[in-house]
Amino acid sequence: MATPALTLSSLNALPASTFVEALGEVFEHAPWVAEAVAPGRPYPTVTSLHDAMLQAVRQAPPERQMAFIGGHPELGSRVRRDDLTRDSQAEQGGLGLDRLSAGEFERFTRLNAAYRAKFGFPFIVCVRRHTRDSILRQFERRLGHDLDAERAAALHEIGLITRLRLVALADGPGLPVTTGRLSTHILDTVTGRPAPGVRIALHEIGLSARALLKETVSNADGRTDAPLISGAPLRIGTYELTFHMGDYFGGAGFLDIVPIRFSIAEPEGHMHVPLLVTPWSYTTYRGS
Amino acid sequence: MATPALTLSSLNALPASTFVEALGEVFEHAPWVAEAVAPGRPYPTVTSLHDAMLQAVRQAPPERQMAFIGGHPELGSRVRRDDLTRDSQAEQGGLGLDRLSAGEFERFTRLNAAYRAKFGFPFIVCVRRHTRDSILRQFERRLGHDLDAERAAALHEIGLITRLRLVALADGPGLPVTTGRLSTHILDTVTGRPAPGVRIALHEIGLSARALLKETVSNADGRTDAPLISGAPLRIGTYELTFHMGDYFGGAGFLDIVPIRFSIAEPEGHMHVPLLVTPWSYTTYRGS
Amino acid sequence: MATPALTLSSLNALPASTFVEALGEVFEHAPWVAEAVAPGRPYPTVTSLHDAMLQAVRQAPPERQMAFIGGHPELGSRVRRDDLTRDSQAEQGGLGLDRLSAGEFERFTRLNAAYRAKFGFPFIVCVRRHTRDSILRQFERRLGHDLDAERAAALHEIGLITRLRLVALADGPGLPVTTGRLSTHILDTVTGRPAPGVRIALHEIGLSARALLKETVSNADGRTDAPLISGAPLRIGTYELTFHMGDYFGGAGFLDIVPIRFSIAEPEGHMHVPLLVTPWSYTTYRGS
């Protein structure tokens, strides 16, 4: 993650118009949110600033609130780039939502249409916390909501989206937790020691495809020098770690590549996936 | 277990008086139970014969039923041997209830007195399904019963006692299951092979003491040539298996004697306790 | 496996010419092997009959032995069907060697050419004990042999091939072991009970592809009603078992599909692959 350009103390001290300019894009096409909270400064923490902004949205007159919700871009649509805020472009691009296959585009288009027909506004989700698979699953689940539940769900997602945007913009005390961590550890229980030099790969397992996220090698502590994922939310989805134990053990045994497949459900959590292994057996578990 | 002297088909064919003589001791001091079921012969299975006998007890006039229940010996009492049937002597002796320490004798005496004062008959339990500890725990729990619940509990235990006695007397089709089995298996996950030659001990773990039940050595299959316990009910209680893995692995590692402590709650069940082990780690579980 | 049409005792009793007719195809295009052992009848076991046939090959004059070895079909070649014995056709077809892709065909053709150039006879391997991957690996390894080592390797494989053919033809005492067994067992360590109703799939994992071998569901004992593989050699290669634990546990936890990937190296062995599993952890090992 890049270092934020602003600090909370500078935001607290800016003239109101500059403050609004600085934070105007955090809530999609809605500088009025920043305007509403400018008089409440100074805020002691980044979290309290964010809470105030969300409160301003919740207390806005219904038409303004609905216009705000309705102003969000459609997910996965091949809309003209000018219609998206730069943040929306980056978020959707990170997931490859601007590079959908024809089949996926068709599925998103159908869901978008059904959703808009039912609720009258676009489907909003904090894409940086998701894989394509988990977005599709959530899309289908939320289509079953009634209007009140779905407006609440949309506002909840807006809270998650804007929290990430604000953290990227502003440094300071009381930063909300917006990142997760995925780590591993290999213990060779033949020797009772960490297993160094083991080739490790991490894949995202999608409904239709498998994407390599990272390749690395275990160090002298049987860990990886850097976490497998950190500094960003862990996208909700299914993953597979593969450990090249056959090479490590010199080809003996009945294990070669050990795959461990697991789901991530908490984007801001710490998922530790250890492997206790011999050439003939292994144990894994969700560690902490 | 010794081979039963009689077969169901011979019991079905005996004159009524000889039949009653043969089974007269199965229900304590109550030959009338055998008399009651003699006319119902032939019985197709040992279980159906036993069911008929239990039914005769349940349908007996209240006074006769209570006299029958009251005719059982007191548990752990140092009664004159002549007052117990030979079966009762063997059952209580097998648990060491005829060799109680002064403190244990005092505890049993106190419980016996409280029980008789509350219910008017002696505490009855199928001792061959229990350790001393589990009898004391059950004794204390059943003291909390009301009279109806406790009469039912006493009859249930009488059913278990007489089932064991009948199986010891009579062979034939439809034998009820009255025995359990405790077994183990050692897998050396360094080599992926069963671990032979491992010294194994089985102890019963009591509140105050620890009794060695068996010492043996694993065979080429990593199992014991005979089950650790078989041919009798598994006494409800706490046990500890110890595996001399340090000797097996030649002293390497951080394990020497591996103890596994577990509870047995189903006397007629099969309890399998495997050990997957390296010099530095192990896994155990209740297998089947 | 189909039931053999002949018994050892009938083979022992047949006129020599009929005996040779019956076993003439066991050794590829070499009825002289059956002729050589006919006078030695009766054989007490199928194994002793097979040993005698192998001995006849080993003691044959060098030119006859080399002609016999040279008479085997080339592996994976798109030869005219008439050139193969029916057994060779079935063996190569079972592995899909008659349906190679262009790339695979090219690789086999190149290896066949290099092999024949070096040794002067075709590469012989007992294909029913192999996957395509393990055949290619063995092919490349054996190309490094000198002539003596390779002739011994070819005769060893002929022993394995003919043992399988003989067992398919003749029933009787002393049958050599020619089949393996792959089994699994799922223990739910949350409940301490076998896990019933779990969907299980077995795939062969090749260098370039993944082939579904079997889909089944665990029964009340946490096992499969029939072994995953039995009645045939376990083909040397890499396999993956997948267990649909997410459905079993109702979606809780961090496990959904649990893959276990393992190698089989002993075609006539028993490979047992148990899974001890909770929604958050599992242990697997090569059992026995």
Add this chain to the structure above:
Amino acid sequence: MATPALTLSSLNALPASTFVEALGEVFEHAPWVAEAVAPGRPYPTVTSLHDAMLQAVRQAPPERQMAFIGGHPELGSRVRRDDLTRDSQAEQGGLGLDRLSAGEFERFTRLNAAYRAKFGFPFIVCVRRHTRDSILRQFERRLGHDLDAERAAALHEIGLITRLRLVALADGPGLPVTTGRLSTHILDTVTGRPAPGVRIALHEIGLSARALLKETVSNADGRTDAPLISGAPLRIGTYELTFHMGDYFGGAGFLDIVPIRFSIAEPEGHMHVPLLVTPWSYTTYRGS
């Protein structure tokens, strides 16, 4: 461990006579060792100071070296307290060597006599790195040495003893590692969460007795608030951790108290002993 009274920089700056007074007791009854290294000051690290002192002993004339070795107290002897340095008193008292039973005293006396008869000096061992059992085992092993090997062993132990004494006296950069750490962690794999509130006991397991070292309860992280042992060497010996899992799981399952017995061989190491546990299974291993 109490905070040392001195710092390396103050030791480097003291007048030689005060320096000798300060460190005179580090080497038993041998202020000449401190005298020998005083001119070499300043020492950059505590380790280099200690190395210099050991070097002074190794380079001393043979008679002086032997007199120094001979000046150590006999282990486990009921000597008059005045003959021991205060450090020796504390070290031997910590292990209970001043409170031996008659049988143990007899065994130590016999070993002391045999040792002195063979080598002409007392048996020296760094008792703070040992349990009684491991001292007896080492005593018996070292009796088999020849004189040169045993003199080297005695000097090695003196190095370990004086390193501990020096670290207790002097703070500063380059402190040698003289302490170990024993820790645990309980993971409930039914919930995939650390297990809080589990009663844990640590016992030392001796040849003849069992000594409770610590009782504690796991915290919200499934760990203990403080390490089970820290701030001192881990005494070489056998230990048993017991986890009261039956209470934690509410009595279900076949586990109640889970004992894990293990050996410690590296007094300055970090021994981590995790428990992955359900009511029906567990895994433990030497972690790091």
